[in-house]
Every structure is written in C-alpha cells, then in structure tokens.
Amino acid sequence: MSRIKGKALSVPRHSGGTTVGIDVSKGWLDAAVHPAGDQIRVRNDPSGFEQIQKLGTAAGADLVVMEATGRYHREAHASLHGAGFRVAVVNPYRSRRFADVMGQLAKSDRIDAVTLATFGATMKPAPSEPPSELMAELAEISVARRQIVDERVALEQQYGEAILGTVKAQIADRIALCKRQCKDLEAALLERVRSDRHVARKFRVLTSIPGIGPVTAATLLVEMKELGHANGPRSRHLQAWPR
Numbered sequence: 068m069s070r071i072k073g074k075a076l077s078v079p080r081h082s083g084g085t086t087v088g089i090d091v092s093k094g095w096l097d098a099a100v101h102p103a104g105d106q107i108r109v110r111n112d113p114s115g116f117e118q119i120q121k122l123g124t125a126a127g128a129d130l131v132v133m134e135a136t137g138r139y140h141r142e143a144h145a146s147l148h149g150a151g152f153r154v155a156v157v158n159p160y161r162s163r164r165f166a167d168v169m170g171q172l173a174k175s176d177r178i179d180a181v182t183l184a185t186f187g188a189t190m191k192p193a194p195s196e197p198p199s200e201l202m203a204e205l206a207e208i209s210v211a212r213r214q215i216v217d218e219r220v221a222l223e224q225q226y227g228e229a230i231l232g233t234v235k236a237q238i239a240d241r242i243a244l245c246k247r248q249c250k251d252l253e254a255a256l257l258e259r260v261r262s263d264r265h266v267a268r269k270f271r272v273l274t275s276i277p278g279i280g281p282v283t284a285a286t287l288l289v290e291m292k293e294l295g296h297a298n299g300p301r302s303r304h305l306q307a308w309p310r
Contacts, residue, residue: 085126088183089119089133090176091140097176100126101184106177111139116146123152130194132187134159137210138203145197153194155187162186201263205256205289212252212282219245256285 090097091111098119099106107122109115123131131147131154133140140156147154162179165186171178186192198206219242226238260270266288273284 084129084188086184086187087119087123087126087128087131088180088185088187089131089140089143090179090183091133091136091143092176093139095176096143097180098122099177099180099184100128101181101188104181106180108176111143113142113146116143116150119143120147120150120152123147128152130155130187130191132157132183132192134162134183138207141197141203148197155192155194157183157186157192161190161192165190201259201266202289204259205285208252208256208259209286209289212249212256215245215248215252219249253282257281260285260288 085103086101088099088101094111095108096111096115096119097106097108100122103126105122105126107118109118119131122128131152133143133154133156135156135158144154144156162183166179166182169182169185171182222238222242222245226235226242229235229238261267269288270281270284273279273287274281279287
C-alpha cells in the first residue's frame with residue numbers, strides 16, 4: 068500500500084518483488100523498474116517525484132534504490148518515503164562495484180538506473196528514513212570539511228614538490244586558508260551538535276570513548292545513524308547509548 072497525496076491506493080504485487088532504481092543528478096531523475104524494464108526520465112523536483120511515485124505504484128514496487136549524491140537525492144528520498152515507499156540510499160561505491168561484477172562497463176544515466184534497480188533486487192539493501200533537518204546540515208558540513216581536508220593534503224604535496232619561492236608562497240597561503248576554513252566548519256559542526264539535546268547526549272557518549280575526538284564523534288553521528296542499534300555484542304559505551 069502506497070500513499071500519494073494522502074490517498075491510499077491498492078497496488079499489484081509481483082510475487083518476486085519489484086524494485087525501482089533511480090539515478091540522481093542535479094536536474095534530472097532517471098528511474099528504471101526491475102524486472103519489468105520500464106524507464107522514465109523526470110525533473111528532480113516535486114512534479115518529477117510524483118511521476119516516479121505513480122510509476123512505483125503501478126509496478127507494485129517493494130523497494131526504491133538511489134545513490135547518496137550529496138543534497139541532490141534528499142528531496143526525492145523524503146518525498147518517496149512520505150508517499151509510503153521503502154527507500155534505500157546506497158553508497159555509490161557499492162553500486163559501482165556491483166556493476167563491475169555484473170560486467171556492466173557502459174555508463175549512462177539510464178543504464179545506471181537499471182543497475183541500481185538490479186542491485187536492489189539482488190542485494191536487498193536496508194531502507195532508511197530521510198535525515199532530520201539537523202542531520203542534513205551536519206552531513207553537509209561534514210562533507211564540506213572532508214573536501215577541504217583533501218584539498219589541503221593535495222596542496223601540501225604540491226608544496227613539497229615546488230621549487231620557486233613565489234609558487235611555494237602561494238601554495239602556503241592556500242594551505243593556511245584551508246586550515247582556517249576547516250576550523251570554521253568544525254565550530255559550525257559542534258554548534259549544531261550541541262543545539263539538540265538528544266544529539267548532544269549521543270555526542271557525549273562518543274567522545275567518552277578513548278581516541279574519539281569531537282570532529283570524529285560528529286562525523287560518526289552523521290555517517291553511522293544506526294550506531295548503537297546493530298545486532299551482536301556491543302561495548303559498554305554503546306550499551307549506554309541514549310535512546
């Protein structure tokens with residue numbers, strides 16, 4: 068049963084299950100249905116989300132799979148989840164590795180959508196709820212910081228290889244800028260973590276573990292949403308995870 072605009076609709080169910088794969092880009096969404104093979108391209112906006120909802124409802128989709136693509140997949144994830152679909156957001160590395168194993172060397176938006184649909188039907192990734200506004204902000208800051216760190220590492224390597232003093236001085240200025248920007252983002256990250264009582268409690272639990280500093284703890288909050296809820300033995304720190 069899926070819900071579109073608040074109305075409950077009966078949908079046909081295929082005995083083997085049906086999966087919709089969505090390749091996400093800034094302006095477009097390419098969707099493919101497995102195993103039926105139906106495909107559509109729609110805009111990455113509310114009208115496009117509604118068309119994919121109709122496609123999934125008509126196909127009796129059990130699962131929708133899309134890659135994590137920064138902010139571009141978030142509205143589609145929230146819309147489809149709100150419409151009653153089970154949505155799995157997967158790491159692009161996993162889906163690309165799956166395509167390699169399947170011998171899918173060609174790459175286009177439509178092919179990627181088919182690959183994601185097949186990946187979902189085969190691997191059955193766990194669906195997830197859209198992140199809260201706070202967690203989305205933390206994720207954006209975390210990604211921005213990681214990119215700046217990567218840039219700084221590359222600049223430091225260039226600095227070590229440079230010979231001319233003018234070149235080295237310019238690279239040094241850019242490295243210093245990266246360090247300042249990292250500090251600003253870290254401050255913004257911690258400010259948001261502490262703005263929410265429940266998130267702040269989890270943050271304190273993580274930072275109580277030896278070797279985990281404030282930035283690492285904030286990153287874990289973003290990237291390991293289910294931390295403390297996994298099956299199997301857990302450390303005493305995770306057993307005390309605030310609910």
